[in-house]
Amino acid sequence: MNSTWLNSPMAEERGRRPGNPQTRDSILEAAIESFVTRGYGGTTIRAVARAAGVDPALVMHFFGSKDKLFEAAIHGTMPVALVIEAIGGDEEHLGERLVRRYLWLWEHPVHGPKLAAVLHAATATPAAAELLKELMSRELLGPIAGTLSHDHAEARALLAASQLLGLALMRYLLKVDPLASMPADLVAAAVAPGIQRYLTGTLSLAEIAAAPR
Amino acid sequence: MNSTWLNSPMAEERGRRPGNPQTRDSILEAAIESFVTRGYGGTTIRAVARAAGVDPALVMHFFGSKDKLFEAAIHGTMPVALVIEAIGGDEEHLGERLVRRYLWLWEHPVHGPKLAAVLHAATATPAAAELLKELMSRELLGPIAGTLSHDHAEARALLAASQLLGLALMRYLLKVDPLASMPADLVAAAVAPGIQRYLTGTLSLAEIAAAPR
Numbered sequence: 001m002n003s004t005w006l007n008s009p010m011a012e013e014r015g016r017r018p019g020n021p022q023t024r025d026s027i028l029e030a031a032i033e034s035f036v037t038r039g040y041g042g043t044t045i046r047a048v049a050r051a052a053g054v055d056p057a058l059v060m061h062f063f064g065s066k067d068k069l070f071e072a073a074i075h076g077t078m079p080v081a082l083v084i085e086a087i088g089g090d091e092e093h094l095g096e097r098l099v100r101r102y103l104w105l106w107e108h109p110v111h112g113p114k115l116a117a118v119l120h121a122a123t124a125t126p127a128a129a130e131l132l133k134e135l136m137s138r139e140l141l142g143p144i145a146g147t148l149s150h151d152h153a154e155a156r157a158l159l160a161a162s163q164l165l166g167l168a169l170m171r172y173l174l175k176v177d178p179l180a181s182m183p184a185d186l187v188a189a190a191v192a193p194g195i196q197r198y199l200t201g202t203l204s205l206a207e208i209a210a211a212p213r
Numbered sequence: 214m215n216s217t218w219l220n221s222p223m224a225e226e227r228g229r230r231p232g233n234p235q236t237r238d239s240i241l242e243a244a245i246e247s248f249v250t251r252g253y254g255g256t257t258i259r260a261v262a263r264a265a266g267v268d269p270a271l272v273m274h275f276f277g278s279k280d281k282l283f284e285a286a287i288h289g290t291m292p293v294a295l296v297i298e299a300i301g302g303d304e305e306h307l308g309e310r311l312v313r314r315y316l317w318l319w320e321h322p323v324h325g326p327k328l329a330a331v332l333h334a335a336t337a338t339p340a341a342a343e344l345l346k347e348l349m350s351r352e353l354l355g356p357i358a359g360t361l362s363h364d365h366a367e368a369r370a371l372l373a374a375s376q377l378l379g380l381a382l383m384r385y386l387l388k389v390d391p392l393a394s395m396p397a398d399l400v401a402a403a404v405a406p407g408i409q410r411y412l413t414g415t416l417s418l419a420e421i422a423a424a425p426r
Contacts, residue, residue, distance in 0.1 A: 123386070133387050141389075158383060158392045161402055166379020170371060173336070174346050176354075179371045182254030190372055190416045194407040203403045 024062045025167075027052045031063075032073045036117035040070060040128040070121070071131050077114040079105055080139050085192070087147050094147070095196030097189065102164050105186040106172050114174060136161070144199075154206040159198040167191060237275045240265045244276075245286045249330035253341040283334070284344050286329060290327040292318055293352050300360050307360070308373070308409030309401065315377050316397040319385050329386060332378075336394040349374070357412075365418040380404060 011089040012168035030051035034043040045066055049056040063069040087094065105111045120141075141161060145153035170188065171179050179187070243264035249255040258279055262269040278281040299314035300307065318324045335345040354374060358366035384392050384400065392400070410416075 013272065095214070120336065123333065123382070129387055133389055137389065153392075155391045155395065155403075158389055161377050162383040162392065164377040164379065164405070165382055166375040166377065169336070169378055170375040174342055176346055176371055178365075178368045179375065182368065186418060190368075190411070190418060194376070194410060197407060200402070203398060205403060 023052075023054060025057065027054060027059050027062055028069075028072055028076050031069050032048075032077055032114070035070060035073050035077075035121055036114060039117075040121035040125040043070075067127060067131060070128060070131075071135065074118055074132060074135055077118055078139075079108075079111045079115075080157070080189065082111075082213070083140060084143050087144060091147070091149065091200055092196070092198055095194075096192040098160065099164070099192045101186045102158055102168075103188055107184060112172070115168070119168065119173065139201055148199060150200055152203070155205055156199050156203070160195045163195060165196075165199070223280045223310075230380070236265075236267060236271065240267060240272050240275055241282075241285055243306065244272075244282050245290055245327070248283060248286050248332060248334055249327060253334035253338040258282070258285075268346060278399075284348065287331055287345060289346055290331055291348070291352075292321075292324050292328075295324075296353060297356050300357060304362065304413055306359070307412055309375075309405040311357075312377070312401045312408055313397075315381075316401055318328060319381055320397060323400050325385070332381065332386065345405070361412060363413055365416070368418055369412050369416070372416075373408045376404065376408060376411070 023085065027048060031043070033046045034048050038047075043066070045059050045115070046056050048069065052059070059069065063072060082105060083101060085096070086097045089097055106115055118132060121128040123129065141154065141157045144160070145157040148156055150156060167179075170176050171182075174180075195211045240261060244256070247261050247264065251260075256279070258272050259269050261282065262272045265272070267300045272282065276285055294354045295318060295330065296311070296314060302310055319328055322359060334341040354367065354370045357373070358370040361369055363369060380392075380400070384390050384395075387393075
């Protein structure tokens with residue numbers, strides 16, 4: 001990539017130094033805002049640059065591509081650390097802790113809408129789905145599977161994730177009643193035992209290892 | 214609506230009589246094809262009319278609006294009857310029957326891609342989500358809830374549906390391994406007991422009736 005953006009009038013005009021981490025943060029903020037409001041398909045490097053008050057070449061310099069920008073936006077959006085935090089503790093109540101933390105995040109005034117935006121983007125666009133999938137596997141399912149003392153930990157974490165994902169779709173995205181208006185405590189009580197069973201129960205998954213990958 | 218389409222040269226050219234149910238079917242087929250390949254947002258009355266070889270006014274005559282056309286397309290797409298069929302039988306194995314039929318449909322060469330298209334459309338577009346939600350509640354969750362002899366039948370059916378929906382997302386849309394490559398039999402064995410628990414197990418949902426609607 002050439003570096004004509006170093007002398008870009010726009011960047012100079014706004015008095016932002018291109019190498020400045022603050023500039024990177026401004027771009028990322030503009031990108032998250034755009035992905036949340038316009039989705040993955042409706043977001044362009046050009047529009048993000050305009051919103052951040054920088055040259056499009058500078059966005060490319062920091063992030064390289066729209067996909068990488070989206071990946072960074074998910075990173076800056078997904079409260080992965082807050083889920084990981086809930087893993088700690090005894091294995092018998094892992095399901096309950098995960099469900100409670102998950103519902104809390106979806107109902108959080110800041111995290112909730114961002115999670116919804118990421119899920120929207122991922123279901124609407126194959127490229128976004130691929131990115132979300134990679135991130136989810138690496139940063140969320142990996143650590144959860146890592147704490148399990150049972151066989152087929154990956155499949156177990158994934159089954160639990162499938163229930164949590166479907167729950168969010170029904171309750172927070174599609175908002176289907178009575179599930180949407182049930183108190184979170186009741187939902188957690190209804191769902192946690194199933195999650196716990198996936199994580200540590202008997203699942204007859206013996207043949208998984210032999211299944212084609 | 215005026216009826217100039219009655220004398221539309223295009224309709225005459227193709228030798229289709231506007232009142233003909235076959236014409237309606239051709240339009241519906243073109244609409245399903247478009248919703249599947251281009252999604253809800255990418256589908257227009259005009260393009261569907263062109264693909265069906267009729268005047269756009271004729272599409273409006275039969276369906277009234279893009280939303281109604283989408284609703285009819287879902288109707289013509291969702292194998293509701295095949296799910297309902299699986300309800301029949303003893304209540305203790307209802308979970309297993311539903312899961313098996315559901316996985317079979319997703320893996321069916323004709324039904325599978327259509328289900329994926331409907332789910333895509335619904336997650337990408339609020340209007341499509343609203344339509345899917347109504348149809349799902351009325352034609353799928355209603356009948357399932359109706360067969361349950363337990364309290365809170367609607368909430369139970371919905372919890373089961375949330376697991377099935379999340380499973381389809383992970384396995385068929387996001388295609389996350391090892392869940393995506395597990396044999397359907399193993400997935401069914403892993404998931405069915407949780408579905409069964411939602412439908413007929415102890416859920417401590419006593420407070421649901423008191424929850425705000």
